[in-house]
Amino acid sequence: VGGIDVGGLDRGQAQDRVARELHSRLDQPIVVRAGRTTFRLTPRQAGATFNVRDMVDAAVARSRQGDIFSRTWRDVRGDSINTDIPASVTYSRLVLSRFVGKVEDKLDRQAVDAHLDFNDGGFTKVPGKRGVIIDSRALHNAVEAAIVGTRAASIAVRSHTTAPKVTMADLPRMYSTLITISRDQFKLRLFKHLRLDKTYSIAVGQLGYSTPAGVYHIDDKTVDPTWYVPHASWAGSLAGQTIPGGSPQNPLKARWMGFGGGRGIHGTADDSSIGSAASHGCIRMHVSDVVELYPHVPLNTPLYIS
Template identity: 35%
Template sequence: MKRLSLLISIVAGLLVAGVVASALPAADEPMAAIPVGVTIGGVQVGGLAPDAAAAAVQQAFATPLELQLGTTRVLVTPDVLGAAPIVDKAIERALAAQPNTPIALGVSIVPGTPLAFVATLAKRYDRPAVDSKLSLRHLRPWLSKERAGRKLVQRQSVRDIAAALTGGVRTGIVLTHTTLKPKVTRRNFGPVIVIRRKSNQLFLYDGSRYRLFFAVATGQSQYPTPLGRFSIVVKWRNPWWYPPDSPWAQGETPVPPGPDNPLGTRWMGLSAPGVGIHGTPSDASIGYSASHGCIRMHIPQAEWLFNHVEIGTTVFIVSA
């Protein structure tokens, strides 16, 4: 009887062991693999187990983005942009997909992070346009070379970066910028006048390019024409002449436009108080230091010059 009970126990134990063994997977049974040819965010994951596929997608996503700003190249990793891949859901879709199916990779982006990065980039990259600057060298006008500026289009750049992150693009990401043109260039600078006081000569330049020369009269020794850099601030046709507050004009009265007006028919007033370029009925004074500080010209030449200069035209007066 004892032998029969022992035999029954052994048989029952073997049956239970068999059931348990059949319920457990074999030690070498492979895990489910993603169908052949499936990609996630452009990464080939076909034939990989879920964990291996997730690691491959994570590694590829972490590749830095190469941003192009003109000739400047900037590398930035997705985490700096506040971006992270949504891998789990992509793996689920990949496991259920048909072979050779491309699976889009979802990306979460922390709001405002790309814009903050682009704003920082703009501070380094943006530069204002630089106008051409005028100076006098060797008695001639000299103009520095203008320089174009540039400005990153920030909102569009954020959209371009987001598209690259979600599309799996990592190279050739060209960020949009605008070119800022200088307002004043060597080509469009306009007229410049150089007056040589000692030699009583007026030179007209188009920017730095010589154009014409005129003989003029400048101030007497007791009323010298001031030296320096000035500009034309007013232009009057057929001006009145009003006596200045100076000893030589004591007792004089205003003179209306006409042949006896000491200013001729044109007045180009300078930023030097009381000083201007004007015509004169006293042609014999031209070529001499004969005025009370102004620059006299023959009337026809003053009329011509009046039409070829502007308010704001720079006037250099030098001692030469």
């Protein structure tokens, strides 16, 4: 019964021997290995129990196979039936599922795409990383077999790697146009396919109206933009008015490239403000510079402000 010899024993003796020897197997270690990382489980921790009575009953029934004459003849000759009743084990499927899940949580690693790490006025190209996905079904089956077999086991985790969707070679194509702005340096840099194309001097937001740092996208473009004057104290008598493009009262000169829900890159008539913190949150440029820049910046161009 379960690999334990119960020949010559009565039902009670057989149950005692099977229970004693099988239950000692419940602490056999099941070790799951992935490189230097190991996970341990025992059949007892998995809630494994033996149906000793059913196993012995099956052995007794097997010993009584045949008719009365064949059984009597076996008794006369002292013969025995050589057979093995497999161990009948129940266990907690929830514990097994959680154990496999713990291994997955520890070992599974999603692939990381190559990307740009933005820094002061520039960026660093960061290579992607391959991911690792374990074969959870194979692991589940192997651990289950070890639990049911109540045996020590060393199980190697099977896994496969996954490639990142974006590689270093893809980045120049993804960033065919990129703008970075350094507020400290008062510089706007235009990159084409991640190569510096042109650097422009700019003005940024003044104290209390700072140009916010972050990653944005150019979401609208206009030639000779209309100025919708905000209801703000600094706007004075113009607050709430609509000033048409090209008007002397309109500070948004020549071109507008909007980002971040209301802010934008535009020309200015106040050339002396370039190279300082002077605006109310927008990026000012010399008119000639913003006119030159405008056709080289398509909609959705990423914009990083440091």
